[in-house]
Amino acid sequence: VRMNIADGNVELQFAPQAIAPQQLRLVLSHPTKAEFDKHILLLQEADGIFRGNYGEVQEGVNWLLHLYPDDREWGLQSRWSPSSSDNWIELRP
Numbered sequence: 001v002r003m004n005i006a007d008g009n010v011e012l013q014f015a016p017q018a019i020a021p022q023q024l025r026l027v028l029s030h031p032t033k034a035e036f037d038k039h040i041l042l043l044q045e046a047d048g049i050f051r052g053n054y055g056e057v058q059e060g061v062n063w064l065l066h067l068y069p070d071d072r073e074w075g076l077q078s079r080w081s082p083s084s085s086d087n088w089i090e091l092r093p
Contacts, residue, residue, distance in 0.1 A: 002088055002090060002091075003067075003078075003089045004087050004089075005054075005080060005087055008053055008056060009051065009052070009054075010026060010040060010050075010051065011049065011050070011051050012026075012042055012049070012050040012051075012067070013048060014048035014049075014050075015048070016048060018048060020044060021069045022043070022044050023042060023044065023069075023070065024041075024042040024044075024050055024067055024068065025039065025040070025067070025068055025069070026040040026052065026054075026066070026067050027065070027066040028054060028057060028063045028064075028065060028080075029063065029064040029065075030061060030063065031061065031064065036058060038054045038055070038057065040053070042067075057082055058082075059082050059083055060083060062079055062080075062081050063079065063080045063081070063082075064077065064078075065078045065080055065089070067091055074093070075093070076092060077091060077092065078091045
């Protein structure tokens with residue numbers, strides 16, 4: 001799974017052969033302050049393409065990303081820094 005995250009928007013792309021639900025949950029977890037965490041609903045707009053919006057986040061923070069379906073049957077994670085020039089992120093179990 002690859003995710004493009006920039007300018008307050010998220011685009012997530014599953015591999016073509018993957019079976020994906022109609023919506024996913026993405027949590028951007030602040031490393032030390034839970035009150036800054038963001039909970040984002042990602043809706044499927046095309047085969048394997050999901051989009052959502054997270055608004056603004058604190059710069060200079062290494063965010064922990066958690067992606068999962070509503071039933072939480074599986075989950076993927078990664079780290080992301082808004083100051084990074086690379087907006088494509090690989091999410092892994």
